[in-house]
Amino acid sequence: MKQKIKTSVIGSYPIPIDTQQLMHNYFAGQEQSWTTYIEQAVHDMTSAGIDFVSDGQTRDPLVQLFTRKLTGCRVRGRTEIIGRVEYQGPITVPDQIYTKRLLPRHVGLIGILTGPYTLTRSSVDSFYHDEKELAFDFAKALRNEAKLLSKHVDCISIDEPFFSNQLPEYAHELLGVITNDLSRPTRLHVCGDVSVSIPRLVDMPVDILSHEFKAKPYLVDIFKEYSSKRKICAGAVQSDDSRVESIEEIVTHMKKVIDVFGRNLIQFAPDCGQRLLPREIAFRKLKNLVAAGEIINGG
Amino acid sequence: MYPTVLFGGLFFKGEPDFEDAKLHLFLTFDRSKQTGTPVIPDFFIRKVEYIEPIVSFIEKAVPKKHPFSIDIIEPSIKIETLELLAEKKLLSRTIYNSIHIGITKEEIQVLQDNTPDMAIVVAFNPKDKSPDGKIEVLENGAHLIDTGLLELVRRIGIKKILIDTAALAPGENSGAAIAAIPVMKEEYGLPTGCAIHNVVEKSRWLNDFPFAKKAVDVASNSAIPLFGGNYAIFGPLENAEMVIPLIAWQDILVSEYTENYFGVTPVASHPRRKLLQ
Numbered sequence: 001m002k003q004k005i006k007t008s009v010i011g012s013y014p015i016p017i018d019t020q021q022l023m024h025n026y027f028a029g030q031e032q033s034w035t036t037y038i039e040q041a042v043h044d045m046t047s048a049g050i051d052f053v054s055d056g057q058t059r060d061p062l063v064q065l066f067t068r069k070l071t072g073c074r075v076r077g078r079t080e081i082i083g084r085v086e087y088q089g090p091i092t093v094p095d096q097i098y099t100k101r102l103l104p105r106h107v108g109l110i111g112i113l114t115g116p117y118t119l120t121r122s123s124v125d126s127f128y129h130d131e132k133e134l135a136f137d138f139a140k141a142l143r144n145e146a147k148l149l150s151k152h153v154d155c156i157s158i159d160e161p162f163f164s165n166q167l168p169e170y171a172h173e174l175l176g177v178i179t180n181d182l183s184r185p186t187r188l189h190v191c192g193d194v195s196v197s198i199p200r201l202v203d204m205p206v207d208i209l210s211h212e213f214k215a216k217p218y219l220v221d222i223f224k225e226y227s228s229k230r231k232i233c234a235g236a237v238q239s240d241d242s243r244v245e246s247i248e249e250i251v252t253h254m255k256k257v258i259d260v261f262g263r264n265l266i267q268f269a270p271d272c273g274q275r276l277l278p279r280e281i282a283f284r285k286l287k288n289l290v291a292a293g294e295i296i297n298g299g
Numbered sequence: 300m301y302p303t304v305l306f307g308g309l310f311f312k313g314e315p316d317f318e319d320a321k322l323h324l325f326l327t328f329d330r331s332k333q334t335g336t337p338v339i340p341d342f343f344i345r346k347v348e349y350i351e352p353i354v355s356f357i358e359k360a361v362p363k364k365h366p367f368s369i370d371i372i373e374p375s376i377k378i379e380t381l382e383l384l385a386e387k388k389l390l391s392r393t394i395y396n397s398i399h400i401g402i403t404k405e406e407i408q409v410l411q412d413n414t415p416d417m418a419i420v421v422a423f424n425p426k427d428k429s430p431d432g433k434i435e436v437l438e439n440g441a442h443l444i445d446t447g448l449l450e451l452v453r454r455i456g457i458k459k460i461l462i463d464t465a466a467l468a469p470g471e472n473s474g475a476a477i478a479a480i481p482v483m484k485e486e487y488g489l490p491t492g493c494a495i496h497n498v499v500e501k502s503r504w505l506n507d508f509p510f511a512k513k514a515v516d517v518a519s520n521s522a523i524p525l526f527g528g529n530y531a532i533f534g535p536l537e538n539a540e541m542v543i544p545l546i547a548w549q550d551i552l553v554s555e556y557t558e559n560y561f562g563v564t565p566v567a568s569h570p571r572r573k574l575l576q
Contacts, residue, residue: 017443019400019401019402019443019444020374020401020403022400022401022425022443023372023399023400023401023423024372024401026399026421026423026425026465026467027372029468029497029500029501031471032425059426060426060442061442064426064442068426068427068432074431075427075431075432075435076431076434076435076438077434077435077438077439
């Protein structure tokens with residue numbers, strides 16, 4: 001029987017935050033709740049028919065989402081490192097538990113971690129003065145979060161956009177700190193132009209590699225040589241362009257990707273998180289992604 | 300060294316009682332004159348139909364040249380009130396209470412066209428209630444709005460800024476509003492304070508101690524000058540009779556150690572100069 005290629009998201013989804021309501025709650029002395037934004041994001045993703053959804057990462061941009069809750073980090077304008085980075089308790093886990101409750105049985109949940117190298121390069125380090133040491137302490141903290149997440153999600157995705165700028169010599173060891181012996185499959189998402197890093201990326205200690213194949217279709221050709229080495233999640237709609245790709249256009253792209261990766265192609269997703277798109281556009285892109293996936297899967 | 304400034308609220312419940320307000324204003328200004336503790340009336344405007352009568356009352360009942368603040372939640376009421384204050388040439392005495400992450404595009408436009416002299420900027424960050432989170436919302440809007448609140452206020456053209464450290468309920472990092480005062484002062488050098496008495500309002504356990512609750516509500520304000528704050532929003536103006544002497548006493552205490560230790564002398568209007576002859 002032909003294996004079904006699943007549809008997935010990368011992480012963020014654009015839900016406008018009602019700041020007036022937040023202020024009304026503040027003036028009324030009422031507790032602030034974020035669940036409504038998670039519900040809206042999950043509703044859009046499931047309504048579009050996505051197989052593996054996220055919580056939408058509506059709370060914060062990808063860096064602050066983690067550094068805000070780690071010891072040693074101070075978030076003002078940017079994240080500043082002012083002490084040893086340590087895990088002090090669940091970061092995204094409560095939102096994942098809430099999201100899981102919202103999902104029908106057939107829909108899977110992806111827990112997203114912002115990668116340790118991206119957290120390192122996005123922070124102003126006033127404590128370690130040693131990039132590698134800081135990156136490994138971030139990784140150790142994220143390992144704790146990943147272990148907790150494993151109990152609630154179907155897959156853990158590590159988002160490392162900074163790997164496209166520079167893949168440090170210790171990248172393999174760094175990711176291993178998080179992924180070794182995890183009970184759930186892991187995915188490494190690196191958006192941007194990864195063409196020079198592909199030979200090393202395919203050896204990373206993760207189960208699935210995820211890249212921006214729609215905006216950078218030339219990556220498909222560069223990957224040819226390594227296509228049998230890793231499972232792939234392929235970007236099939238752009239996240240940096242508000243033009244909604246037609247179903248036909250997406251199907252053509254998907255076929256090209258399948259030709260190269262064959263059975264190793266297991267997920268189609270947007271190229272990246274959709275945070276910067278208008279909500280209506282993001283939703284239409286997901287719907288067309290799902291419709292194209294159904295054609296590809298022979299539905 | 301300047302005395303701590305107090306803001307006392309009028310018409311919090313909604314419908315204005317002008318006779319009662321007149322009496323409280325008279326008593327408050329009298330106590331203020333006696334002690335040297337400045338008090339600014341903070342006018343709540345809850346409904347559109349209250350705008351005109353309350354602004355007319357301000358014109359008549361607040362001494363000329365004395366500042367006042369307007370305390371409004373609904374953006375549409377804020378907009379109409381600003382336009383009326385501009386028409387009556389009262390903007391130079393107006394303290395706009397307040398600017399925060401809930402500001403609308405229309406409100407920004409009307410503020411640019413009718414700019415009050417001073418605004419209170421509420422450093423409330425729903426994502427992070429620590430002093431750092433409060434700074435984040437001033438710096439970049441905590442990614443809830445496009446720009447930091449301080450840049451926004453400067454872009455509007457408001458010259459004088461008061462930072463409100465956003466007091467929250469017990470259990471929600473209420474102490475951060477006080478801890479943030481020296482942090483903000485160090486970071487920006489701007490006048491800083493908050494409505495710390497709101498924390499008392501939200502301390503439900505104090506309902507079992509009704510007599511003490513009032514005392515705690517009044518006393519809570521003394522934490523502000525003790526931590527280097529410049530102003531306290533102390534609740535209903537009717538409490539002024541108790542809050543003014545408390546803050547005057549606290550200011551004298553602070554002034555004595557700051558002069559002895561740092562050599563900072565109080566201005567002529569300071570309670571220490573007025574009350575200790």
